[in-house]
Amino acid sequence: MADLAAFPALALNFYDPRDQLQLRVAGLPSILVDGPAVDAAWDRVPARARLNYQTLAAPGSPSANEAPLMEGDGRANFAIIQIAIHRLEFLWLAPDRHRRGAVAWTGGGCARNWLVP
Numbered sequence: 001m002a003d004l005a006a007f008p009a010l011a012l013n014f015y016d017p018r019d020q021l022q023l024r025v026a027g028l029p030s031i032l033v034d035g036p037a038v039d040a041a042w043d044r045v046p047a048r049a050r051l052n053y054q055t056l057a058a059p060g061s062p063s064a065n066e067a068p069l070m071e072g073d074g075r076a077n078f079a080i081i082q083i084a085i086h087r088l089e090f091l092w093l094a095p096d097r098h099r100r101g102a103v104a105w106t107g108g109g110c111a112r113n114w115l116v117p
Helices: 002-006 036-043 049-053
Strands: 010-016 021-032 080-092 099-106 109-115
Touching: 002 021, 036 080
Parallel strands: none
Antiparallel strands: 010 021, 021 080, 080 099, 099 109
16 A cells, blocks of 8 residues: 555556456556445455454564454455556457557547557
């Protein structure tokens, strides 16, 4: 979360092996920690899964043993990341010929382009 706050840009990559399709989505994240949407999402987290949000240290931090738990239900460590997508690229690995394209959104609309695979 600190990295997203310091460098507010991200890219997500997806791959569907059945359709041989790769997607890359680039955008700007907004971190939401309060509000009705966050409350509603937290309400859908099963009680058992909420244990994952109760650690005092950040995920991936070195620990001598099991991570110590915080007081409360872990809600303080829960957030939603919304992404304002500004670019999407696809690569379709077709049997006959690969195809690649991009869609970019700007203030003036949407631009679509074919790209060399």
